[in-house]
Every structure is written in structure tokens, then in C-alpha cells.
Amino acid sequence: MNINLKNKKEIHKNITEYTKLLKLPGIRKYYEEEINEAIQKDIGYEEFLLNLLMKENDLRQERAKDNRIKYANFPYKKYLEDLSISDLPSDAQKKYNTLKSLEFIKSGQNVILAGNPGTGKTHLGIGLGIKACLSGYKVLYTTVPILVNQLKESRSQKVLRAFENKFEKYDLVIADELGYISFDKEGSELLFTNLSLSAGRKSTIITTNLSFERWDEIFHDPVMTAAMIDRLTHKAFIVNMNGNSYRYKETEEWLKEQ
Incomplete structure (x- = not known):
């Protein structure tokens, strides 16, 4: 034994x-x-x-x-299940189920979430990103200012092509906060080129607080701005996120509980 x-x-x-x-x-x-x-x-x-x-x-x-x-480098975890759908802007409510299906990733379509601050753009973007991760897709989250800085650094270190090759491997890129900071000519050109690389093949979710008419305030070049909008919006889901502040309502509810 x-x-x-x-x-x-x-x-x-x-x-x-x-x-x-x-x-x-x-x-x-x-x-x-x-x-x-x-x-x-x-x-x-x-x-x-x-x-x-x-x-x-x-x-x-x-x-x-x-x-x-x-x-994926999310700044925090925000799940779609945590969203109060009824508090989203009406256009987002209408398109929510379509976006949640993730069909836009399969077809290489972009999603542009445009509207005033606090209406759930980042939460919706991250929620879709996490769902995509759980569904087997390779995802990257970044803010647009950080992306532009990385592109500039890659160019100065002569590794831009390697960075772009890595970038192209993602099925979905979430580019948050377009419009909070404007760019110089180099930054605008690099961002345009980078986002154009995946146009029609891979998906990008862009959140912005500016309407398309005001994108020239970021890029300072009417021709480039028009080309950027044309590339990004082709067959894209454009979601009007103007509405009451989702974040402000959460703050009000939190204050009532104190």
C-alpha cells in the first residue's frame, strides 16, 4: 500500500x-x-x-x-450591460442593437459617436470594445492626442512603418476624444494617413464633441479635413450623441444618496 x-x-x-x-x-x-x-x-x-x-x-x-x-489598453472597464439605454440620446437608442451585434466589425465599417460631453460616447465605445474582445476580436483603445504623439515619436525614431503595421493588425481601434486638442500640420497628416490605412477593411470607433462642420478647427486644412471626413464616414454608422448629460444625471443620483 x-x-x-x-x-x-x-x-x-x-x-x-x-x-x-x-x-x-x-x-x-x-x-x-x-x-x-x-x-x-x-x-x-x-x-x-x-x-x-x-x-x-x-x-x-x-x-x-x-x-x-x-x-486593448482600456482606461477602465465599462460594459454595455452597465449602460442605461433609456438615458442615451435617441439616435443612440435606435442604433444600439445594430452596434451591439458587432456586424460593423465584420464588414469593416466605422462608427462615429458625435455629440456634447457627458452623453455616454466613451462608455458606449469602451462597451463595444470589450464586447468585441469577448467575441474574439483584437481591439485597441487610445485617445486621439496620444495616438498623434505616438505617430510623431515613431516618425522621429524612424519606426513609423513598424508602428503602422502593428496598428493594422487590430480588428477594431477606438479613437477617443477627437476635438479636445487641435494638431499641427505634421500631426494632422500622420493621423489622416494612419486612419486611412484601415479604411474599408478594419473598423474604427471615433468619439468627438465636434460636428463635422467644425473639424477644420482641429486639422486647420480644409482639403485634408474634407478628405478625412470622406474616408471615415464612407458606409459608417454616424450616431448623434447630442442630448442630456448622462454623467451629470449619475452625479445627481450619487449626491441624493449622500
Whole structure:
């Protein structure tokens, strides 16, 4: 009995070592549980192995989802389920289910959320981004000012093409806060070129507090502004986010609870 127990411990030790070597965390985590269940239910070798491999796959899928959310670089987690749909601007309410389906990513369409501050543009953008991560898409969140700075730095360090190649691999880019800061000629040109690279093939969600008529205030070049709007809005979902401040209502409710 002692010899068998010693052998059993040695086998379990070897199983653990091999699962680490072969990077099989699911099998390492669940194999004892599956062995006990197989003994109790008289499960055959084939079904036992299948169950164990399914556990490994499930764990990997969950970790992949977590990693996609982690590397998307969201400033915080905002889920679509946390949105009060009835408090969104009316146009956003009408288009919510269409956007939530994520069909726009499959077809490489853009989404432009334009309206006054506090109406849920960033929350909606991040919520769609997280849903996309959970659905298997590779997503990046960035603010437009940060993106422009990264493009400038990449050009000065002569790694711009490498940055653009990396950028093109994302299925969805969320470019937040267009309109809060204007750009010089170099920044405008780099942003235009970068966003144009994925036009019609990959999706971009842009949030802005400015109407299209005022985009020239950002880019200071009527020709470039017209070309930018033309590229970004082609077959895009344009959502009017003008309405009562969603954020202000949350603040009011919070103050009532104090």
C-alpha cells in the first residue's frame, strides 16, 4: 500500500511537471477532479481524455478573453450591460442593437459617436470594445492626442512603418476624444494617413464633441479635413450623441444618496 501511494504521488508530481513543461494549465488544474469523476461514473479512457481536453480549451479561451481586454489598453472597464439605454440620446437608442451585434466589425465599417460631453460616447465605445474582445476580436483603445504623439515619436525614431503595421493588425481601434486638442500640420497628416490605412477593411470607433462642420478647427486644412471626413464616414454608422448629460444625471443620483 505504501509503495502504491508513493508511486501515485510520484506520478502526480510527474504529471504536474509535464503540464508545466507543455504549458497545459487546464489539465494541471482539473486532472485530479476528472480522474475522481471517471472512477465514480465508470467513464472510459476516451471520454476522460475528451473531458480533460475540453477543460484545457475552456481555460485557454477564458484567458485569451482576459488578455485581449488587458492588451486593448482600456482606461477602465465599462460594459454595455452597465449602460442605461433609456438615458442615451435617441439616435443612440435606435442604433444600439445594430452596434451591439458587432456586424460593423465584420464588414469593416466605422462608427462615429458625435455629440456634447457627458452623453455616454466613451462608455458606449469602451462597451463595444470589450464586447468585441469577448467575441474574439483584437481591439485597441487610445485617445486621439496620444495616438498623434505616438505617430510623431515613431516618425522621429524612424519606426513609423513598424508602428503602422502593428496598428493594422487590430480588428477594431477606438479613437477617443477627437476635438479636445487641435494638431499641427505634421500631426494632422500622420493621423489622416494612419486612419486611412484601415479604411474599408478594419473598423474604427471615433468619439468627438465636434460636428463635422467644425473639424477644420482641429486639422486647420480644409482639403485634408474634407478628405478625412470622406474616408471615415464612407458606409459608417454616424450616431448623434447630442442630448442630456448622462454623467451629470449619475452625479445627481450619487449626491441624493449622500
